[in-house]
Amino acid sequence: MKAPARSAVGVLLREWRDRRRISQLDLAISADISTRHLSFVETGRSRPSREMVLRLGEHLDVPLRERNQLLLAAGYAPAYGESELAAPELKAVREAVRLLLTGHEPYPAAVVDRAWNLVDANASLQVLVDGIAPELLTPPVNVLRVTLHPDGMAPNVLNLGEWRAHLLGRLRRQVEATADAGLAELLAELRGYPCDQPVPEVELPGPGDIFVPLRYRHQGTELTFFSTVATFGTPLDVTVAELVIESFYPADPATAAYLQERAAG
Incomplete structure (x- = not known):
């Protein structure tokens, strides 16, 4: 990992503070340092x-990857590993992830990294990717691209406008939180x-709405999911730190029955 060539740590800290919309006084108080020192x-x-540097990074809620960059810009070695x-040291993590995925059967679940590339998934995720263009499933598989691409899931997403807005909103907030050029x-x-x-x-929720559903057509059957x-x-x-496990649950009895029967068959 190389130190950023464009600026010193002070400039980077100022950028993160501006991004978080925190005043110099507020950051100094929360980090328990003087405004003069800051x-x-x-x-x-x-x-x-x-x-x-680590204290300010924590109070600014800077992601671990970017905290390492702050340290490098200040002339210090990174504090957080990237395995x-x-x-071998992540064996327990892999086992925990696999346990969550298999335990969620017969409902779809997937694990993605910070860039939304697929890391792992359970067998039931197949119900969402049946019939899409093979090139979209060539690693690295980006799940947002698979979902919204016209040759991907998009033609079968019955509420595409609503689901697209939901996904783009999540990604936009992630870009704001991380300042990641690749995500932008x-x-x-x-x-x-x-x-x-x-x-x-x-x-805007309609009457009785409690989440944004994914309404998806699979082999002529309409399925409705919500996700955690x-x-x-x-x-x-x-x-x-960058792993995200997204689990889809049936939002109605018909979807649950379809997935259970499909798994049994």
């Missing part, structure tokens, strides 16, 4: 200690995909 750090008049998921490029790409349904600018998202609660490794 000002000196941001302007480059004072070099922060390693502990100070391959197949590495992905967002621009997905926004360029055609959509033959109105895309709401704001998600899980992450690791106390990660200290970049790879683990």
